Amino acid sequence: MRRNPHRAVYDRAAALAVLREGLVAHVGLATEAGPVVIPMLYALDGDRVLLHGSVASRLLRGAAEADVCVAVTLVDGLVLARSAYHHSMDYRSVVLFGRAVRVDDLDERRAALDRFVEHVVPGRTRDARPPSEVELRRTMVLALPVDECSLKVRTGGPVDEDVDLDLPVWAGVVPLATVAGAPVPADDLVPGVPVPDYARAWARPAAAP
Amino acid sequence: MRRNPHRAVYDRAAALAVLREGLVAHVGLATEAGPVVIPMLYALDGDRVLLHGSVASRLLRGAAEADVCVAVTLVDGLVLARSAYHHSMDYRSVVLFGRAVRVDDLDERRAALDRFVEHVVPGRTRDARPPSEVELRRTMVLALPVDECSLKVRTGGPVDEDVDLDLPVWAGVVPLATVAGAPVPADDLVPGVPVPDYARAWARPAAAP
Numbered sequence: 001m002r003r004n005p006h007r008a009v010y011d012r013a014a015a016l017a018v019l020r021e022g023l024v025a026h027v028g029l030a031t032e033a034g035p036v037v038i039p040m041l042y043a044l045d046g047d048r049v050l051l052h053g054s055v056a057s058r059l060l061r062g063a064a065e066a067d068v069c070v071a072v073t074l075v076d077g078l079v080l081a082r083s084a085y086h087h088s089m090d091y092r093s094v095v096l097f098g099r100a101v102r103v104d105d106l107d108e109r110r111a112a113l114d115r116f117v118e119h120v121v122p123g124r125t126r127d128a129r130p131p132s133e134v135e136l137r138r139t140m141v142l143a144l145p146v147d148e149c150s151l152k153v154r155t156g157g158p159v160d161e162d163v164d165l166d167l168p169v170w171a172g173v174v175p176l177a178t179v180a181g182a183p184v185p186a187d188d189l190v191p192g193v194p195v196p197d198y199a200r201a202w203a204r205p206a207a208a209p
Numbered sequence: 210m211r212r213n214p215h216r217a218v219y220d221r222a223a224a225l226a227v228l229r230e231g232l233v234a235h236v237g238l239a240t241e242a243g244p245v246v247i248p249m250l251y252a253l254d255g256d257r258v259l260l261h262g263s264v265a266s267r268l269l270r271g272a273a274e275a276d277v278c279v280a281v282t283l284v285d286g287l288v289l290a291r292s293a294y295h296h297s298m299d300y301r302s303v304v305l306f307g308r309a310v311r312v313d314d315l316d317e318r319r320a321a322l323d324r325f326v327e328h329v330v331p332g333r334t335r336d337a338r339p340p341s342e343v344e345l346r347r348t349m350v351l352a353l354p355v356d357e358c359s360l361k362v363r364t365g366g367p368v369d370e371d372v373d374l375d376l377p378v379w380a381g382v383v384p385l386a387t388v389a390g391a392p393v394p395a396d397d398l399v400p401g402v403p404v405p406d407y408a409r410a411w412a413r414p415a416a417a418p
Binding site: 023024026027028029030034035036037038039041067068069070071073075077078080081082083084085087089091093095097113114116117120121124125127128129130131132135139157158164165166167168169170171172173174175176177178179180181182183184185186187188189190193194195196199202 | 232233235236237238239243244245246247248250276277278279280282284286287289290291292293294296298300302304306322323325326329330333334336337338339340341344348366367373374375376377378379380381382383384385386387388389390391392393394395396397398399402403404405408411
């Protein structure tokens with residue numbers, strides 16, 4: 001049963017959980033000069049992924065109304081097998097395919113910008129100054145449905161060849177996690193403003209069971 | 210001077226330092242069905258990036274002798290500005306372009322497999338059972354020179370509009386890091402094998418100053 005720890009999992013809820021936890025998406029485009037991959041902040045908004053950037057961004061304009069591929073990868077651990085060949089990683093990754101549609105409506109774009117902030121720091125929109133109309137007009141928002149999607153998950157320890165199991169070589173997993181340090185206030189912060197809980201105790205939403 | 214914290218940095222040494230620190234690359238291909246992005250473990254080997262996988266992998270075969278784009282992104286912090294619009298991330302990313310060349314020579318492939326293990330867990334090849342010839346023949350290795358390459362770095366605190374600086378809203382950075390937990394031994398580990406230092410004290414190479 002443990003012989004195939006890498007597996008494609010067709011579970012929409014698990015894919016959404018990975019997208020809720022991730023911070024950065026790698027967005028692939030086919031351009032005339034060849035394939036391009038752009039790291040971007042993203043937000044999960046219900047059952048779609050939102051991307052955004054400046055309306056002046058050539059690459060983002062290239063992604064609008066075009067076929068894109070969006071990958072979000074979480075690394076959970078380093079898998080040390082007795083054999084070099086069977087070294088691996090525990091990870092969860094979602095790869096989405098589809099057409100990125102431009103969000104033109106200004107109110108919808110305003111809601112989308114809230115989603116970006118809330119995706120990364122839940123609770124933050126209560127405090128932050130909301131975007132002005134000028135800022136909204138400067139921002140391009142793209143939406144991609146979580147529809148055609150591949151989820152891959154590897155969990156658990158190393159899977160070695162039977163002949164290697166008696167080797168006196170340590171084998172196991174080094175778990176990895178993204179951890180927040182103590183918040184660093186801005187140099188020009190108004191004196192006396194306390195660190196909010198969402199910054200002091202920042203953490204990603206718990207993984208689906 | 211702090212008005213443009215996002216910047217493209219043309220510094221080969223800094224790009225190599227990012228590639229030394231990263232664990233996962235997102236590899237972009239142009240396929241007949243559209244753009245595809247694949248998360249992959251990679252290794253930095255001198256001034257080239259190595260990718261590998263099963264010779265049976267359709268996607269890896271598609272990347273061989275083809276134009277690819279390889280992105281490695283490190284997230285260093287969440288940037289909380291007074292305004293929602295100026296929220297950002299501190300990050301370092303390298304995006305490489307070029308042709309992925311297949312490494313055919315068996316000895317060169319053996320050295321490459323060592324590099325993968327050493328890239329992820331420095332010191333591990335001293336202990337792990339080396340790959341057999343059969344394992345090497347099952348493994349495809351691709352090499353991409355660090356040549357045509359874009360490095361982007363954002364560091365430091367939020368950059369707000371002057372009119373927002375007096376808002377009583379906390380602003381600053383939540384630093385993020387990839388941290389290793391206590392190693393978890395394999396269920397079937399030979400009793401008495403101690404946890405090696407490279408697993409107990411695993412950390413990425415320090416960032417370039």
